[in-house]
Amino acid sequence: MRETLGWHKDQWLDIDKILISANNRGLKFGDGIFETILIKKNKPILFDEHLKRLEKSSKLLDINLKINELTLKKLINDGIKKLSLKNDQFASVRINYSRGTNEGRALTIDSTLETKDLDNLWLEFYRIKPNFNPISVLISQTEKRNEFSLISKCKTFSYNQAIQVLKEADEKCFDDSIILNTSGELCCGSTFNLLIKRNNQWITPRKESGCLEGIMVAKALKLKIVKEELISPEFQNGDIVVAINSLSCRQINQVNDLKLKPKFNPIYFWDLLYN
Numbered sequence: 001m002r003e004t005l006g007w008h009k010d011q012w013l014d015i016d017k018i019l020i021s022a023n024n025r026g027l028k029f030g031d032g033i034f035e036t037i038l039i040k041k042n043k044p045i046l047f048d049e050h051l052k053r054l055e056k057s058s059k060l061l062d063i064n065l066k067i068n069e070l071t072l073k074k075l076i077n078d079g080i081k082k083l084s085l086k087n088d089q090f091a092s093v094r095i096n097y098s099r100g101t102n103e104g105r106a107l108t109i110d111s112t113l114e115t116k117d118l119d120n121l122w123l124e125f126y127r128i129k130p131n132f133n134p135i136s137v138l139i140s141q142t143e144k145r146n147e148f149s150l151i152s153k154c155k156t157f158s159y160n161q162a163i164q165v166l167k168e169a170d171e172k173c174f175d176d177s178i179i180l181n182t183s184g185e186l187c188c189g190s191t192f193n194l195l196i197k198r199n200n201q202w203i204t205p206r207k208e209s210g211c212l213e214g215i216m217v218a219k220a221l222k223l224k225i226v227k228e229e230l231i232s233p234e235f236q237n238g239d240i241v242v243a244i245n246s247l248s249c250r251q252i253n254q255v256n257d258l259k260l261k262p263k264f265n266p267i268y269f270w271d272l273l274y275n
Contacts, residue, residue, distance in 0.1 A: 005079055020098075032120075033058060042080050053215065097121050100120050143179055159191075188209075192248070196231065204221075204228055225273075242266065251264045
């Protein structure tokens with residue numbers, strides 16, 4: 001039974017056998033984009049939404065995305081079959097796409113470089129269990145999200161800021177961190193979007209805050225379960241605060257020194273958005 005599986009340059013192989021050139025801009029500069037998709041009942045869930053966001057990221061960052069949708073979907077379905085999942089088991093697939101390779105060490109983009117359609121693509125499959133465990137968070141004092149940056153609007157390979165806020169949380173005995181933007185507005189977490197139920201209304205930080213436009217939040221907005229707002233970081237004791245992404249839905253039970261008391265069923269809410 002496989003726990004992980006990789007695909008690169010027409011080969012199915014163990015993930016740790018995927019070899020990326022030292023001249024690949026994704027490895028050297030973090031110059032690439034990705035999407036992580038939940039696999040449920042042997043199907044990639046919200047595939048179209050993830051692909052649309054990948055294409056949007058490529059346009060914003062001027063990355064020449066050469067992916068045929070039918071080819072990508074076939075590769076993902078083939079990978080799912082190779083995992084041999086039972087119908088009640090979950091997995092994920094991470095779609096990675098770099099800008100390509102450079103000759104030499106220059107940061108400058110070589111616009112004349114020609115690559116085959118799928119040379120810059122690699123896939124990672126993992127068996128997973130969705131995470132519904134509650135967490136405590138602190139509001140980062142060292143990192144801010146740049147609400148004006150194109151990078152903030154895309155899922156890129158660079159996770160340095162997320163790593164720093166996780167280290168900050170760990171040093172102070174918290175599970176994770178929330179990041180504000182440069183104006184002090186509530187934005188997002190290290191790897192998650194935020195949902196807050198306050199005064200019987202679900203709200204989420206507005207896109208203008210610099211938070212990534214999350215797939216799950218987009219689904220909640222489409223269902224009119226939640227609305228976007230400019231939110232200050234002053235939490236209230238009666239708030240229900242949720243950290244959500246494509247692979248997890250976790251209630252936040254503490255922000256800094258504030259203990260949050262309300263109870264919440266994350267599995268029900270997560271299933272609601274995925275069904």
